[in-house]
Every structure is written in structure tokens, then in C-alpha cells.
Amino acid sequence: MRITKESIEKIRSSINLSDVVSMYVKVQKVGSRFRALCPFHNEKTPSFYIDDNKGLFHCFGCKAAGDIFSFVMKIENCDFYEAALKIANLANVSVEYEKGSFDDEKPDLIKNIFSEVTLFYNQNLKRNKSALSYLQNRKIKDFIIEKYKLGWASKSDLPFFDNLKKKYKLDNEILFQLGLLKKGDNSFYPFFYERLIIPIQNHYLEYVAFGGRTLNEEYGPKYLNSPEHQLFKKGNLLFNFAYARMEKENNKIIIVEGYFDVLSLVQIGINYVVAPLGTALTSYHLQILSRKFSQLYLLFDMDEAGRKATLSSIEIAIKFFSEIYVINLPKGIKDIDQFIKEKNVEKESFEKYITENSISGIDLIITNKLYLDKEKRDINKAYKNFIYFLHSLNDNILSSTLIKRAAYLDGTFSEDQIVNMYSSRKINDINDKILEKSKVEKNPQDKNYGEIKKLEMEFVGFIINNEDFINITRQYIKPDSFISSEASDFYKKALTSLNYKDRNMFLRNELTEEEANYMYNPSIKDYKDIQSVFEDYLSFFKLRELEKELEIINKEIKKAELNKFNTSELLEKKQFLISSIQRLKEFRKKIYKNE
CATH class of the missing domain: 1.10.860 (DNAb Helicase; Chain A)
Incomplete structure (x- = not known):
């Protein structure tokens, strides 16, 4: 369904472009304009300018330019229609449509459905003593339950879904596609049952899916997420990102493993934290985080799986963040939830702890690639592994930074020697010829x-x-x-x-x-x-x-x-x-x- 031209102009004039941009990056007023670090490419000095009078933006670094609609389309990777709806939602403006088909209204319908189901599950939780007792044992406070609308799904929820179908004139197939119902041999039944429900919001605080934690192993895997659908792509969303990006004066973002890790940190006042939705971190996740935050902190469980997840996350993040840190928890502590509860951690003590107990993610990945943490290592194999990693980045400037750091951390070869390996790819046999290559000096006598x-x-x-x-x-x-x-x-x-x-x-x-x-x-x-x-x-x-x-x-x-x-x-x-x-x-x- 098309939005009327009048509505488009109303949306355009209802909110300043700088206000929209400030949801993604910090903006600074300079004269009659605003400037910011460009959200579309990595930079340390602002080259992205916003002119509210003209309603336009322009980046002198990557040449990105346009109006409020093109900005949201580019940063959210969406079409014009979705961008217009997002801006209208931010500005609290009603949208009028030209005549069209019902199919185009499905995104709004899906959001309405998930909003109603969220409220229903939340009310269920307030009546379920065992679920409330579980949350109390985990020391989850009432304000967290209400803020995140935690809920409970029971075996007896089918009548609610029957009423939902009647209200919106739906059939079982649609609720099945949205992951709210499951198909049995001859009937449908709720997808989530006997599970604690964690509603999942998109980056605009709209409910689009659920995560469910069982309190009884008889009911399947510990965690179960909604299947993907039109508005829910796990690789595109991060739990709590909508709240985290509201921290305007903060440059840090912490990535943890799961829902309760996020809730534990938010409860002590650390709002700049997110978690993937049951998947590994993706390039898109890190790209959207880098638009708003400049310092990335990884805080995964202190087991072998957590270590592997940390290294794989750094390999992706290194293309988007120049400042990456890994937070090490004390010995005997397996995760952040245990750390906060056993050590009685509060906001100030936590922030002090991560400052004093974080190591460089760049140093960690170099150490891993060069086997610097091994008692014995094969130098040829180590540098072959490192050079292959550099070439996989396909970024000479980033590789140059890593080479310089590797030369410092290892000391086996100089920066110029590693550059020669990288340039020639002669890494199967590191010999004296490579080591003896010298840097070409700048010669004032050259005729040019x-x-x-x-x-x-x-x-x-x-x-x-x-x-x-x-x-x-x-x-x-x-x-x-x-x-x-x-x-x-x-x-x-x-x-x-x-x-x-x-x-x-x-x-x-x-x-x-x-x-x-x-x-x-x-x-x-x-x-x-x-x-x-x-x-x-x-x-x-x-x-x-x-x-x-x-x-x-x-x-x-x-x-x-x-x-x-x-x-x-x-x-x-x-x-x-x-x-x-x-x-x-x-x-x-x-x-x-x-x-």
C-alpha cells in the first residue's frame, strides 16, 4: 500500500534529520549545522555533516549523501516504504495510504499480533508462582520484569490464540508461520508452552519474536527462539539494542552471550549491553554497532566454547572497530550472571573492573594466529597462518596496523620484514632473502x-x-x-x-x-x-x-x-x-x- 504524497511531506517535516541521525551516532552542533562520525564508514574524525534547514546530509569522506528517507534506507538496509514508517513512528505521525492491497499492511498486523501476545504472556507470568519463584531465585527485580515484559507460556493458552484469530480474521497457518502455533497430527497447539518468555524487540522497540526458557527439561531444549519470519531475522537483530543505543553520552558497547546476561547487567545500571539471538555474531550485527559505538567489549562465558566465540567475533569485529577489548572474569566464575551475584557487583565497581581487567582484542587475535601462547611453535607455520589471515581481511590499511602490532608483540621479525612476507606471500619458506630486504628510503636527490x-x-x-x-x-x-x-x-x-x-x-x-x-x-x-x-x-x-x-x-x-x-x-x-x-x-x- 502506497503512502500518500501529503503524508510523505508531513513525515519529512515532522522531525529534524539531526534527531534521527543522533539515534545512531553522537551529533555535535557546529554553527547552523551538525556534524558526526560517519555511520557508513570507519573514521576517527567527523566528516559527516547534517543541515536541518535543507534536510540533507553529506559525508566528505565516503561521499554518502541524501535526505532523511535515504539516510534511514541506507542505515537500516530497507526500502522507502519501511523507512517512511520508521520515521513516522519516531515522530509519532499518523500515516495515510492510497488505495492498495491488504498484503502491504502485514508488517503492521504482525507487530500488533506480537504486541498482544506479549501482554498476554506478561499477565500469565503474574499468576504463575513457579515462574516468579525462578526469577526471584535469579534475583531478577520487578522493574526488569516490567521493562522487558517477561512472561509465561502455559499449556492452556490455545483459547487465547483462538480469540486472536477471530479478532484479526486469521487462520492457523498465519500463526504457524509466525511461530506462535505448531502443527500436530490433526491439530495446532502453542509453539511455546511451559516456558519463561523473553519478548524480542526490533531496533525500534516493536515486538517481533520471543525467546523461551524451559524450567523443566521434559519440555525440550533449555532455550527456544521464534522461527524467522518477515520481520524477524536473527542475523539482523540484537537483544537490547533499542535501549543500548539510547545511551547518548556513551561510546562503549558490551556483547554478552544471552538474555539473562543482558538483564543482569541492565539491572545494575549497565544499559550499553546487547546479546545475539541464539546465533553467532554476524558482520551486520557489528556494522550497526559500529555506527553508534567506538569501543567494543566482548564478555562471553569462561569456557572453551566462550573462548572460540570470542576469537571468531574478533575476526569479524576487526573490520569495524579499532578498539576491541575482551573482559576476563575472575577464576572460578563461569559467567557474568554468577559474577554479579556472588561478588555483589554494582555499576561503579563493574565499570572499574572492566577497565582494569580487559585485554586488547587485537593483541589476542595476533597471539592466536602467531601461536604466541604456545610453549613451542613452528615459526614458518605461525607466520603462514598470520599472513593468510591478513589476506582474508582484504584490507591493506588494517593489515598494516596488525603487522606493526605483531612485530612489537612477537619480536621475531621487524615490521618491514613482515610487510615483505605480506607483499610477496613467500611464507612457505621464510629465509634470509626475505629477512635481508630493506626498506626503500626517501631520497631527496630523486629528480621528481x-x-x-x-x-x-x-x-x-x-x-x-x-x-x-x-x-x-x-x-x-x-x-x-x-x-x-x-x-x-x-x-x-x-x-x-x-x-x-x-x-x-x-x-x-x-x-x-x-x-x-x-x-x-x-x-x-x-x-x-x-x-x-x-x-x-x-x-x-x-x-x-x-x-x-x-x-x-x-x-x-x-x-x-x-x-x-x-x-x-x-x-x-x-x-x-x-x-x-x-x-x-x-x-x-x-x-x-x-x-
Whole structure:
């Protein structure tokens, strides 16, 4: 069913774009606009800008742009219709439809059904002494029961579902598809019975499924979740995420194993906690978490299964989080629920504990891949395993970070030696030839050095006059990325200047005469489209950083051709880099043609 044009405009004008964005990332007011860390790519300095007056957003880093509907569509991976309903729900705006089929109304119908069943189960719980006694023994307080609408499913719930069918004019088949009924030989019966019910909400606090815990082993597995349906995909939802993302002043997110781990932490005031719904963590889970939070904490059970889950989670999370921590519980404590109850843990003591007892997830995965926790290890096998892991990431920048850390943690090889292994893939036989490869030094005598230095100095002289440009640039360019030492020093001063209230005073005192000349007389200032010039210059430096990747691709193509593997993807990537570099060269010619 289509939403009327009038309703679409009403939805658009009913809520500020910045308010919607703030549900996913922290936003900061800057003049008449807002800025934030982009939710669509990893960054440490904000390059995502929101203009409420125009109702538009734009990221200078990944170029994502659009209005309130396209933002929700992109971040929630949904179509326009669902995005409009989500925004309308947030703004508490009624939606009017054009004439259409009943099928299009099913999402709302499903939510209504699960909402009614949730309330029914919750009322059941209040009448069931054994279920209430179980919760009391686990020290679950009344406010948690009400907040999460915990419930009870009994054997005698079938009349309720019969009334539900009559109310919404449904048949047994629909309730079966939603996981509320099961099929017997000649009849239907409740899917959940004699189970404690934990309602599952989507990321907008709407009920879409249930988790059920049996109190009697005779009734099947300990935990049972609703089967997936139109609005419930386990790989897309996390228990408690809707509440966790409301913590506006918090950058941490803790992932635990199950429902009661979450409830135990929320009960002591730790709201920034989520749990998967009976599945392993997925890339989508971590992607949506990384849009809102910058620090990831993993807190799984202290057994072998929990250890394996921790390592596999880090392997996925490493692509989305630069700060990953693993919380170790005291010896003899098997899970967080036991830890809180036996140690009488409260919010302040828990936060202090995780600060003092968390280890780096990055260090843990490197230790695992290089077998650093083994008394004896095969060096060749260890580094072969590590290099294969790096290539599986398909991210040269991330691999570079891991290589640097591995060199520090292990000490067997230097960073440059590991880079050579990674670049050449000569990992089956680590020999003296690899170890003796030395880093190519920057040579001021190269005939192109003067031109490169001029370009780099001009670029720094340009961005040093604009704090936003410096903040964006620092995400992609490190001081040692510059070929000329002069530009590297100049750039370091540009970065340092951000720490001073009076930047101009600092720069006047610190800049050399040459640097000051580039700052106060930037050659780029006369161009009308300053933003485009900045983006193209920034792209040039980003592409230069990828020259090593181009070398790697050329080697991979040769190797693939020798083994008669498909090279189409590699050739496509190579062609993209070559055409991008050529485009930038042509652009530079246009910039300097009137010089």
C-alpha cells in the first residue's frame, strides 16, 4: 500500500534529520549545522555533516549523501516504504495510504499480533508462582520484569490464540508461520508452552519474536527462539539494542552471550549491553554497532566454547572497530550472571573492573594466529597462518596496523620484514632473502622530489587554514605518508595546532619562513570550487598510499595466470586504480596550466 504524497511531506517535516541521525551516532552542533562520525564508514574524525534547514546530509569522506528517507534506507538496509514508517513512528505521525492491497499492511498486523501476545504472556507470568519463584531465585527485580515484559507460556493458552484469530480474521497457518502455533497430527497447539518468555524487540522497540526458557527439561531444549519470519531475522537483530543505543553520552558497547546476561547487567545500571539471538555474531550485527559505538567489549562465558566465540567475533569485529577489548572474569566464575551475584557487583565497581581487567582484542587475535601462547611453535607455520589471515581481511590499511602490532608483540621479525612476507606471500619458506630486504628510503636527490615536495607543501598550506579539512585529512594521511620531510614536519604542526585555542598564535611561533609562505599564500585559494579541489587533492594522497596495493595486485595476477585461476576481479581492481591515478594527473594539469 502506497503512502500518500501529503503524508510523505508531513513525515519529512515532522522531525529534524539531526534527531534521527543522533539515534545512531553522537551529533555535535557546529554553527547552523551538525556534524558526526560517519555511520557508513570507519573514521576517527567527523566528516559527516547534517543541515536541518535543507534536510540533507553529506559525508566528505565516503561521499554518502541524501535526505532523511535515504539516510534511514541506507542505515537500516530497507526500502522507502519501511523507512517512511520508521520515521513516522519516531515522530509519532499518523500515516495515510492510497488505495492498495491488504498484503502491504502485514508488517503492521504482525507487530500488533506480537504486541498482544506479549501482554498476554506478561499477565500469565503474574499468576504463575513457579515462574516468579525462578526469577526471584535469579534475583531478577520487578522493574526488569516490567521493562522487558517477561512472561509465561502455559499449556492452556490455545483459547487465547483462538480469540486472536477471530479478532484479526486469521487462520492457523498465519500463526504457524509466525511461530506462535505448531502443527500436530490433526491439530495446532502453542509453539511455546511451559516456558519463561523473553519478548524480542526490533531496533525500534516493536515486538517481533520471543525467546523461551524451559524450567523443566521434559519440555525440550533449555532455550527456544521464534522461527524467522518477515520481520524477524536473527542475523539482523540484537537483544537490547533499542535501549543500548539510547545511551547518548556513551561510546562503549558490551556483547554478552544471552538474555539473562543482558538483564543482569541492565539491572545494575549497565544499559550499553546487547546479546545475539541464539546465533553467532554476524558482520551486520557489528556494522550497526559500529555506527553508534567506538569501543567494543566482548564478555562471553569462561569456557572453551566462550573462548572460540570470542576469537571468531574478533575476526569479524576487526573490520569495524579499532578498539576491541575482551573482559576476563575472575577464576572460578563461569559467567557474568554468577559474577554479579556472588561478588555483589554494582555499576561503579563493574565499570572499574572492566577497565582494569580487559585485554586488547587485537593483541589476542595476533597471539592466536602467531601461536604466541604456545610453549613451542613452528615459526614458518605461525607466520603462514598470520599472513593468510591478513589476506582474508582484504584490507591493506588494517593489515598494516596488525603487522606493526605483531612485530612489537612477537619480536621475531621487524615490521618491514613482515610487510615483505605480506607483499610477496613467500611464507612457505621464510629465509634470509626475505629477512635481508630493506626498506626503500626517501631520497631527496630523486629528480621528481622537488615537484613532489611542492605539491605536498601546497596541500598542507591549503588545509592548515581550515580546521574541518585538517580533521578530514588526518583520517587518511599520517605524517610519514609524505615523501618530503619538510611537508611531513609542516603537517605535524597543522595537526598539533588543533590542540590550541589560539591556533594562529601557535602557528606564528612555530612555522618556518617557508611553511608560513605556503600557509599565508596558498596557491589553491584562487579557485572557486575549493571543496572539489580539496577532495581531489585528498584523493591523490589516498591513491598514492595504494601504490603498494597495485604492486601486490600485479603479483597476484601473475600468480593467478600461472595457476589458471580467474583474474577478472583482480584486473577490474587494477584498472580502477590506474584510471583513478590518470584522472588525478589530468586534473593536476588543469590546476597548474595557468601557473
